[in-house]
Amino acid sequence: MEGSHVSVSADTASVEADRKKAGPGLKSRPFSIEQNVLDLLVCRGILSQAVLDRAAQEAAESGDDLEGLLLDRFQVPKTVLGAAMSDYYQCPYLPYDERTVIASELLRPLNADYLKKHLWLPVARRGQLLDVLAHDPHDLERGWDVRRSFPGMTIRYSVGLRRDIEQFLGATTEQQGGASTIGTILNELEEDLPLDPVHERPSGPIDENDSLIVRLTNHLISEADRLGASDLHFEPSTGKREMNIRFRVDGTCFSYTKVPAAYRRALISRLKIMANLDIAERRKPQDGKIRFKLDAQRSIELRVATLPTGGGNEDAVLRLLTAKEPMPLEAMELTPSALQTIKAMAEQPHGIILCVGPTGSGKTTLLHAILKHINTEERKIWTAEDPIEITQEGLRQLQIHQKIGLDFATAMRAFLRADPDVIMIGEMRDKETADIAIEASLTGHLVLSTLHTNSAVETVIRLLDLGCDPFNFADAMLGVLATRLCKRICSVCKESYRPSPHEYQELVESYGAEGWPLLQTGQDDLHLFRGRGCEHCRHSGYKGRVPLHELLVGTDEIKQLIQSRSRTTAMLIKAVEDGMLTLLQDGIRKVLQGLTTYRQVRAVASK
Numbered sequence: 001m002e003g004s005h006v007s008v009s010a011d012t013a014s015v016e017a018d019r020k021k022a023g024p025g026l027k028s029r030p031f032s033i034e035q036n037v038l039d040l041l042v043c044r045g046i047l048s049q050a051v052l053d054r055a056a057q058e059a060a061e062s063g064d065d066l067e068g069l070l071l072d073r074f075q076v077p078k079t080v081l082g083a084a085m086s087d088y089y090q091c092p093y094l095p096y097d098e099r100t101v102i103a104s105e106l107l108r109p110l111n112a113d114y115l116k117k118h119l120w121l122p123v124a125r126r127g128q129l130l131d132v133l134a135h136d137p138h139d140l141e142r143g144w145d146v147r148r149s150f151p152g153m154t155i156r157y158s159v160g161l162r163r164d165i166e167q168f169l170g171a172t173t174e175q176q177g178g179a180s181t182i183g184t185i186l187n188e189l190e191e192d193l194p195l196d197p198v199h200e201r202p203s204g205p206i207d208e209n210d211s212l213i214v215r216l217t218n219h220l221i222s223e224a225d226r227l228g229a230s231d232l233h234f235e236p237s238t239g240k241r242e243m244n245i246r247f248r249v250d251g252t253c254f255s256y257t258k259v260p261a262a263y264r265r266a267l268i269s270r271l272k273i274m275a276n277l278d279i280a281e282r283r284k285p286q287d288g289k290i291r292f293k294l295d296a297q298r299s300i301e302l303r304v305a306t307l308p309t310g311g312g313n314e315d316a317v318l319r320l321l322t323a324k325e326p327m328p329l330e331a332m333e334l335t336p337s338a339l340q341t342i343k344a345m346a347e348q349p350h351g352i353i354l355c356v357g358p359t360g361s362g363k364t365t366l367l368h369a370i371l372k373h374i375n376t377e378e379r380k381i382w383t384a385e386d387p388i389e390i391t392q393e394g395l396r397q398l399q400i401h402q403k404i405g406l407d408f409a410t411a412m413r414a415f416l417r418a419d420p421d422v423i424m425i426g427e428m429r430d431k432e433t434a435d436i437a438i439e440a441s442l443t444g445h446l447v448l449s450t451l452h453t454n455s456a457v458e459t460v461i462r463l464l465d466l467g468c469d470p471f472n473f474a475d476a477m478l479g480v481l482a483t484r485l486c487k488r489i490c491s492v493c494k495e496s497y498r499p500s501p502h503e504y505q506e507l508v509e510s511y512g513a514e515g516w517p518l519l520q521t522g523q524d525d526l527h528l529f530r531g532r533g534c535e536h537c538r539h540s541g542y543k544g545r546v547p548l549h550e551l552l553v554g555t556d557e558i559k560q561l562i563q564s565r566s567r568t569t570a571m572l573i574k575a576v577e578d579g580m581l582t583l584l585q586d587g588i589r590k591v592l593q594g595l596t597t598y599r600q601v602r603a604v605a606s607k
Contacts, residue, residue: 034085034088034136036088037081037084037085037088038052040084040087040088041070041076041080041081041084044080044084046076046080046084047070047074047076051074055069055070055073055074058073065162067081067161067162067163068162068163071161071163077493077532077534078095078161078163078164078534078535079093079095079532079533079534079539081161082095082159082160082161082164085159085161086159089136089137089138089157089159091137091157091158091159092158092159093158093159093160094123094133094158094159094160094164095160095161095164095535095539096160096163096164096167096168096535097538097539098171098227098538099227099247099254099256099538100123100168101256101257102121102122102123102124102168102171106122106123106124106125106130107121107122109149110122110149112169115169116166116169118142118145119134119135119136119160119162119165119166120132120133120134120135120142120145120146120165121133121165121168121169122146122150123158123168125153128152128153128154129153129154129156130150130153130154130155130156131156131158132146132155132156132157132158133157133158133159133160133164133165133168134146134157134158134159134160134165135159135160135161135162135165136159137157137158137159143155185212185215185216185219210266213263213266213267213270214270216259216263216267217267217270217271217274218292220232220245220256221290221292221300221302221318221320222294223247223256224247224318224320225294225300225320227247227249228249228250229247229248229249229320230248230249230251230319230320230360231247231248231253231317231318231319231320232245232246232247232248232302232317232318232320233245233246233247233248233253233315233316233317233318234267234268234271234315234316234317234318235315236261236264236265236268236309236311236313236314236315237261237311237313238310238311238313239261239311240261241261242258242259242260242261243258243259243260243261243263243264243267244258245257245258245259250487250540250542250543250544250545251360251485251486251487251545252487252540264313265313265314268306268314268316271290271304271306271316271318272286272288272304272306274290274292274304275288275289275290275302275304276288277304277306282308282312282314283308284308285305285306285307285308286305286306287303287304287305287306288304289301289302289303289304289387290302290304290318300320300321301321301387301389302318302319302320302321303318303319303321303387304316304317304318305317305319319360321387321389324389324390325390325391325392326365326368326369326371326372326390326392327365327368327369327372328369328372328373329342329343329369329370329372329373331369332365332366332369332547332549333546333547333590333595334549334551335549335581335586335589337579338549338551338581341479341551341553342370342479342481342551343373345478345479346370346373346374346446347374348446348478349444349446350441350442350443350444350445350446351441351446351447351476351477351478351554352437352438352441352446352447352448352449352473352476352477352478353370353446353447353448353449353478353479353480353481354428354448354449354450354451354459354477354479354480354481355367355448355449355450355451355480355481355482355483356450356451356452356453356455356456356459356480356481356482356483357450357452357453357482357483357484358452358454358484359452360485361483361484361485362483362484362485362545362547363450363483364385364389364390364426364450365390366481366483366547367424367448367450368390368392370448371383371392371395371422371424371448372392374422374446375392375394375395376394377394378421379421379422380396380418380419380420380421380422381394381395381396381420381421381422381423381424382395382396382398382415382418382420382422382423382424383395383396383397383398383423383424383425383426384398384400384408384411384412384415384423384424384425384426385397385398385399385400385424385426386399386400386402386408386426386427387399387400396418398411398414400426407433408425408426408427408428408429408433409430409432409433409436411425412425412433412436412437412440413436415440416436416440416445420445421445421446422445422446422447422448423437423440423445423446423447423448424447424448424449425437425447425448425449425450426449426450427449427450427451427452428449428450428451428463430466431466431467431468434463434466434468435468435469437449438468438469438472438473438476439472441476442472442475442476447476451463453482454482455482455550455582455583456480456481456482456550456551456552456575456580457480457552457568457571457572457575458568459480459482459552460473460477460480460552460562460571461568464562464565470562470563470564470565471563473562474554474559474560474562474563475559477554477559477562478553478554479551479552479553479554480551480552480554481549481550481551481552482549482550482551482552482583483547483548483549483550484547484548484583484587484604484605485545485546485547485548485604486545486546486548486587486596486600486601486603486604486605487542487544487545487546487596487597487600488542488543488544488545488546488595488596489529489530489531489541489542489543489594489595489596489597490531490533490534490536490537490540490541490542490543491543492534492536492537492543493531493532493533493534493536493537493541494529494530494531494532494594495529495530495531495532496527496528496529496594497527497528497529497530498524498526498527498528499526499528503528503598504526506598507588507591507598510584510588510598510602511584511585511588512585515585517589517592518592526592528591528592528594528597528598529594529597530597531543542600546590546595546596548583548586548587548590548601548604548605549581549583549586550580550581550582550583550586551580551581552571552575552580553575553578553580555578557574557578558571558574558575558578561574582605583604583605584601584602584605584606587601587602587604587605588601
């Protein structure tokens, strides 16, 4: 919580002095919005005075809360009302966020019904500094209660709407009542930690099979799935500093919680046991998989990677691979021409189609969408994947096992003896696999695969650098499809706006003035979109992902450039002349459609 703060520091004696100074007749104000806050809304043009008077009259007649009426009946955004309260009380506005974890020891001396009635609660403690969320930080009587509950602490206030505070209290009540919630588990860990008073370190061994460690690990995985995280990061620090746990949601990492330093090795060892890794080996990286059952109906698979870090510690990164059905090709948000071209490629009897991009860019999802389009009774389709993330009825899917020598090259050789029509290889990691795939595509098979490259044109250069024969690859190539994922504007809080002259010019220059899709439309007629931030998107303005694509088609001219080992620039110029949209151009088109913002496009596509 950043910004300006109201801070007080007092002990019990000063609290009593303040109470005497205030006098016996002091009464707490009812929890309604201050008139000054309402005046700010009128001054800023959010509400007219007539509308505000009508809202106040409705609240008086119905007995409803005026704040709730403004939010629901009169559609005042929470962020706007919170900003007005922040300006009046001169402390930051803190909206509800389900990712905020409130330590249970802060709530132990307090009664939940009391907090709900008086609308305040402690949020976080850092040494002698206590962050408190309150509906009215200026209320003296509530201030006395806070100081009496936490004597000797420096109090730093944030202001919250009634609805925000009630949501925080509801979440913390659930945490206190649950058996396996992060707040209660961390509190039990700290209570269960036997310390050596001389060296200030655990006096007894901490077992990775301890019930608290097992509960903590299971809960973190369940929370990562609930929040829609793609990755879960365990980051121990050196010395006595706590271990940081971070989630990646929609491509962005955030800190979820911290675990006492004494438990860092036990927690990593627990993950290793779940992934069948060697818990005694801490000097080199290891990788494995976890099959985790969330409930009776649903389970997920996690890819685990451990890496040695400074101070004799190990980091662990878990990628959540939720088993799901394949998406139809029409749902991949390709341009109509690209969709038609890919369908035509997929129906060819032989050749090679490559899907390229960094890890987590949607390559596997796209390949399975192509396979879904051609998955018919007449075709025999083999796939080799590591791991199998998406399952389809009708596919014969093989799981790669590097430890027993079953790699992609071995799987390819086996497939060629198993009467395939279509072969999908999870990744072409080396020259041997690439050569076998190209050979298979030249001998009557349709081959689909992925590669880690930055763009469609760079893929050709990468394969030639691996040592692949340019004539064989040129003959086999049907097309290369590059893909990226960027953040999608939240559909709930999306709003339109007119771009500034600088922003408009930047869009035109990035796309290319000669191909700008709005040549007949000036800046005055252009409307872009952005997200204001709401509870649905956790006040980020973004929810979900938008795919961007770049399709390089293997035309005769492109194949001649490949055979002559032409430079990347020459291939790119020819491809654009033939109608290829680059990743950046496709992203700008989706900016104009109101799906994302230019800043998010530039974050994943540089040229």
